[in-house]
Amino acid sequence: MPPTDVAQALAIVLAWGVNFVVIKWGVAGVPPLLLGALRFTLVALPAVFFIRRPALPWRYLALYGLTMGVGQFGCLFTAIKLGMPAGLASVVLQSQAFFTLLLARLFLDERWQASQLAGLALALGGLALIGMDKGGNMTALGFGLTIAAATSWAASNVVVRAISRAGHSVAPLGLVIWSSLVPPLPFLLLSWRLEGSERMAAALRDFNLQSLFAVVYLAVVATMFGYGLWSRLLSRHAAAKVAPFSLLVPVVGLLASRVLLGESLTQAQLAGSGLLLAGLAVAVFGGRVLSAALAARSGRA
Template sequence: MPPIDVAQALAIVVAWGVNFVVIKWGVAGVPPLLLGALRFALVALPAVFIVKRPPLPWRYLALYGLTVGVGQFGCLFSAIKLGMPAGLASVVLQSQAFFTLLLARFFLNERWQRSQLAGLALALGGLALIGIGKGGNMTALGFGLTIAAATSWAASNVVVRAIGRDGYKVAPLGLVIWSSLIPPIPFLLLSWWLEGGERILLALRDFNLQSLFAVAYLAVVASMFGYGLWSRLLTRHAAAKVAPFSLLVPVVGLLASHLLLGESLTPGQLAGSGLLLAGLAVSVFGGRALSMAARVGRA
């Protein structure tokens, strides 16, 4: 990859890693489900008048919007509000890669590679260490909701794969923007039901610069800038060259959370995070390593 494209990939990594700190700031002043509604409303409008709608049936846009929007971010925002450290959330959320394997095997009958199974075993061990770890202000509810967010992200990945299997070719940015029309209404209904009209009105009345920054960052920087630039890189380079950069997101998330929020991990959480990230690396790079070893053995 040319240096300019590497720089852009690293800029995306920083934007997505810092995203978890911004979520923490956002839910401090805005209830998490209301924050979700505001985020996706700002992503969709006015962008839907600029970006062409993907050539997809509305059922796919709805499924993607509900899984990646209401499911992933509703659970993630609520998890961080209810005691999940932002840095640790950036690590645990990466378990989506392994939940994707499980869901794709069940719904799409995709086969697993040996490297993916090895990575899954490491990741499950890491999640177990994090889940049973004490300290670091992590709550069981926050951890459980982060796992639910990762599962919802995995479900959205399966939706995207199903779209491809049905023969649709969709630009990622168009999918992100048009599917963002779906989450605001469910988010608002859930917010009214679970967070209450009084909290909604109070949050809107006391909406401050920190809340405005959080909503703008989540919508413009993390979503539109991040996904837009990511999709551009994917059109210029093979996915195998671009995707590994995502492994750096939790590293940035941990570092940013430590520097900006003063968070730190317990020894058990640190070991679990290391195992989970090692599993992710094995899953991403293991297949190529095995192929190279086989070629060397035949030479």
């Protein structure tokens, strides 16, 4: 990759890593489900008037909007509001890669590679360490909702694979923008039912610059800028060259939460985070490393 594209990939990593801190700021002034409605409304409008609608049946857009939008971010925003540290959330959310393996096996009959199973074992050990830890500021409900967010993200990945299997070719940015028409109404209904009309009205009445910054950052920087650049890089380079940059997102998330929020992890949380990230690295690079080693061995034979 040329230096300019590497710089763009790192800019995306920075935007997505800091995103978790911004969520923490956002839910401080706006109820989580209402924040989700505002985020996806701003993503969809006015962008749908400028970005062509993907040539997909609406059922795919609805499924992606519900899993990626309502499921993933509804659970994540609520988790952080209910005590999940932002930095730790950025790590635990990466378990989506392994839930994707499980769901793809269940619904798409995809086979697993040995490196993926090894990575899954490491990641599960890491999640177990984090989940069983009683120290720090993490709540059990916050941890559980973050796992639910990761599972919803995995479900959205399976929807994308199902779209590809059906023979559709879709630009990622167009999919994100048009599917963002789906979450606002469910978010508003859930916010009215679970958070209450009084809290919704109070949040909108007292909407301040911090809340505005959070909504704009989540919609414009994390979503439109991030996915727009990401899809551009994927169109110019092989996925194997681009995807590994995502492993840096939780690293930035941990550093940003430390610097901007003063968060710190317990020893068990640090060890668990290390195991989970190691599992991700094994799953992403293990197959290629093993293939290279076998090829080198065959060449010497």
